[in-house]
Amino acid sequence: MKIEERLHQLKSQLPPDVTLVAVSKTHPVELIREAYQAGQRVFGENKVQELTAKATQLSEDIEWHLIGHLQTNKVKYIAPFVKLIHSVDSLKLLQEINKQALKNGRVIDCLLQVHIAKEESKFGFDAEECKQVLFSGEVSGMQGVSVCGLMGMATNTSNEALIRAEFSSLRNLFEECSSRGASLKILSMGMSSDYAIAIEEGSNMVRIGSTLFGERNYSS
Numbered sequence: 001m002k003i004e005e006r007l008h009q010l011k012s013q014l015p016p017d018v019t020l021v022a023v024s025k026t027h028p029v030e031l032i033r034e035a036y037q038a039g040q041r042v043f044g045e046n047k048v049q050e051l052t053a054k055a056t057q058l059s060e061d062i063e064w065h066l067i068g069h070l071q072t073n074k075v076k077y078i079a080p081f082v083k084l085i086h087s088v089d090s091l092k093l094l095q096e097i098n099k100q101a102l103k104n105g106r107v108i109d110c111l112l113q114v115h116i117a118k119e120e121s122k123f124g125f126d127a128e129e130c131k132q133v134l135f136s137g138e139v140s141g142m143q144g145v146s147v148c149g150l151m152g153m154a155t156n157t158s159n160e161a162l163i164r165a166e167f168s169s170l171r172n173l174f175e176e177c178s179s180r181g182a183s184l185k186i187l188s189m190g191m192s193s194d195y196a197i198a199i200e201e202g203s204n205m206v207r208i209g210s211t212l213f214g215e216r217n218y219s220s
């Protein structure tokens with residue numbers, strides 16, 4: 001099936017208020033161009049170098065999202081143009097994004113990555129840390145970042161009940177923070193294997209790679 005068909009098929013399954021981030025990591029710019037020509041404008045990459053290399057070759061009206069772990073020393077490369085950073089997992093990183101955003105005269109939209117999966121992961125805040133960051137005076141005083149939502153990844157498992165419970169816990173956190181006055185708009189959860197569950201549990205942004213572009217080949 002062509003990308004255009006896959007894109008339309010996928011889009012037809014998403015409620016209109018759910019944003020599709022087309023995750024193009026490891027795939028060549030030709031495939032991104034195909035998706036672009038079929039109308040897709042939001043693309044996600046997980047590595048800074050790959051993101052910047054692709055961005056320079058492609059149309060300027062693409063909205064680039066960084067969805068993978070970001071090292072503080074690499075923020076400067078994406079600060080001039082990145083649209084949304086999904087994967088803020090430390091206060092130190094947020095401080096650096098703020099600094100680089102101000103250098104570029106920008107406000108960069110950021111999501112706090114929350115660790116919801118049962119399985120081990122190096123990245124993401126736990127719920128308590130997330131609230132501490134969100135409601136710290138320091139973050140609300142940052143002029144260069146807008147923390148506008150939360151992101152999470154469920155355990156990689158066939159156990160649907162577990163996936164659902166993990167997404168549900170993130171949604172509850174999202175609602176708790178919102179009711180306490182945080183102006184959160186984006187709840188980024190769901191990928192190829194679990195986006196339907198994520199949407200049922202309140203996601204309004206899904207990050208989908210292999211369903212759209214096919215399996216990834218990491219050897220090339």
Ligand SMILES: *Cc1c(COP(=O)(O)O)cnc(C)c1O
Pocket residue numbers: 023025046067068153190191192193207208209210211
């Ligand atoms: C790769 C990746 C995705 C997309 O995964 P698929 O299973 O190919 O849809 C989503 N989110 C993050 C953070 C990723 O790194």
